[in-house]
Amino acid sequence: MDRLSGLDASFLYLETPAQLMHVCAVMVLDPATMTAPYSFDHLQDEIERRVCDVPAFTRKIRGVPLGLDHPVWVRDKNFDIERHVHRLALPSPGGYRELVDLCSHLAAQPLDRSRPLWEMWVIEGYRPDDEEDERVVVFAKMHHATVDGVSGANLISHLCALEPDAEPIGDGEPLRHPRDPGKRELLGRAVLGTAALPVTLAKVIRPSVQLVTKTIERAREGTAMAAPFSAPRTSFNGTITAHRRIALSDMSLDEIREIKKATGTTVNDVVLTIAGGALRAYLDERGELPSSSLLATVPVSVRGSSRRESGANKVSALFTKLGTDLDDPLERLGKLAERNRNAKDHHNAISADALQDWAEFAAPRTFGLAVRTYANLRLAEKHPVVHNLVISNVPGPPVPLYFMGARIAALYPLGPVFHGAGLNITVMSNAGEVHVGVIACRESMPDADALARHFPAELERLRKAVSGGSRAGAR
Structure with a gap:
């Protein structure tokens, strides 16, 4: 059984209709490097092949009875790639303005919590303002309960390769799918976990008090x-x-x-x-x-x-x-x-x-x-x-990566915004x-x-x- 950590679960609790807790990425792809002509159906099939055995893409959340503990991850037995990978086309002229307007709209839509917490929108017809060749854009969304900046970058390895015709970088890694526990087990573990909270609290209070004392000392020294x-x-x-x-x-x-x-x-x-x-x-x-x-x-x-x-x-x-x-x-x-x-x-x-x-x-x-x-x-x-x-400054790949054979020409990360801080800037290096x-x-x-x-x-x-x-x- 895979229980969400308190920090992972906090991103679920922080979410409201206005304060959405997913992270996004805008991937601009050059289809000219693909070994076969681009088609959405082929792209969707390839994504399914590469994610169907990766738990991060096929698990969903399940709540604990009475909300006594953080949710757990369970495998989605009805996983359907068509509910996660969608197709759109930019309106004419298909430039930068049309792209960011569409991505802004998609970023404002919540993820469906009854399914694995991710989706991709394959956007066709993008013509960068300074280029003649058409590009394909993938707008990806994944809930923060599932990834942070580093783990999100690592997940790309299951979808990308170092050469157009190579297998994904993440192939061959051992994968473990979450077990689906019964209600009694969930409730029993929640009760035991709740009973242990006072002991856990005692363990974290002492170092926290020491930290406050040291912070005050640093502030006096001007090094905080x-x-x-x-x-x-x-x-x-x-x-x-x-x-x-x-x-x-x-x-x-x-x-x-x-x-x-x-x-x-x-x-x-x-x-x-x-x-x-x-x-x-x-x-x-x-x-x-x-x-x-x-x-x-x-x-x-x-x-x-x-x-x-x-x-x-x-x-x-x-x-x-x-x-x-x-x-x-x-x-x-x-x-x-x-x-x-x-x-x-x-x-x-x-x-x-x-x-x-x-x-x-x-x-x-x-x-x-x-x-x-x-x-x-x-x-x-x-x-x-x-x-x-x-x-956020996220280290990215030092060499070109290929998404389903298409070279990733640009990879723009996007984080969540919060009440009180309605702006997020995320920076990522890429080749x-x-x-x-x-x-x-x-x-x-x-x-x-x-x-x-x-x-x-x-x-x-x-x-x-x-x-x-x-x-x-x-x-």
Whole structure:
């Protein structure tokens, strides 16, 4: 029996009609590399062949009687690929605007919880604005209860290959399908688990108290990560609706690495600096730039240090200020690098399983009711802003990958947005490119492209600033 971890289940409890907890990806495919001419039927058949024995694609959730424990995964005995892989065509002229409008609509639709929590929309007729050849786009959705950033990237290995005619990278891995338990077993395990909660609570309280003490000491020394509830309010920090806006952008990974090497920073430092500059430019254009820096939550994978074997989500998070109060991109990079070093040291002092341990106490009914009450009373607009947005940097494949034989020309990740933080920026590398996915609540950010277009411009500003600084240093 595969019980959802508390953190996995929390993404189910957090979900409301407006706050959807699935992650998405926009995959732009070049069908010219396929060994046979593209057809939707063949593509659908190939996807079915590759996922039918992969538990992450064929399992569904089953609730525990009386909601006494987190749900369990069971195999969907009626799995039907036609309920998961769908076909659409873009309206004329089939350019970027038509694509992001359609993807924004699809991102705003909830997943059906009676089936495995994923779906793909194969979109035909896409003609990139700067190219003549037609592309096929796959818009993929998977619930956050099933994947985090790293495990989602790993799932791609079951669908992609290193050559157009090769078998998927994930073939040959041992797979275990979840067992379907009876009601009595579910109820019995739930009762035992509930009885053990006081003991579990005692185990997590002590290290948490020690963490608070150490955090206070770090704050006095000026080496603590940025504190939540210290963010300035912006137009995307309020109660969200179910409507979404998506925008996509591209940058050169080589240029980012050159900046990293020249400044002695990290790729993540550079990416966050560019994001800070893009947000500064966007808010300044609207006359909304706050005097203090925006605060971002940055998810961090703890797969290498977690003691837990189960659970799809193995993440923690750190808070970092993005330097939106600084106009000079080089100065912003220096400040961000220093803050990130402190934040990483602070984060490393926290147990890798702290978030997962506390998530075990998320009660299904109580948690869901609290989220709905929070949204209905619009409390996100009445207390200090916890954080302004979420920014994720997911490492992607260093070489080209082929999806059912079609080369993945671009892969844009998209995360969820929350009440109080209606903007998510996710960045992923792919064969020498860096693809940026921006998703926002439509009412909070009606024109997401107004933000996305600043990413390549800010990369160029930073590159020129670094180059100028290097020449000045050489003189």
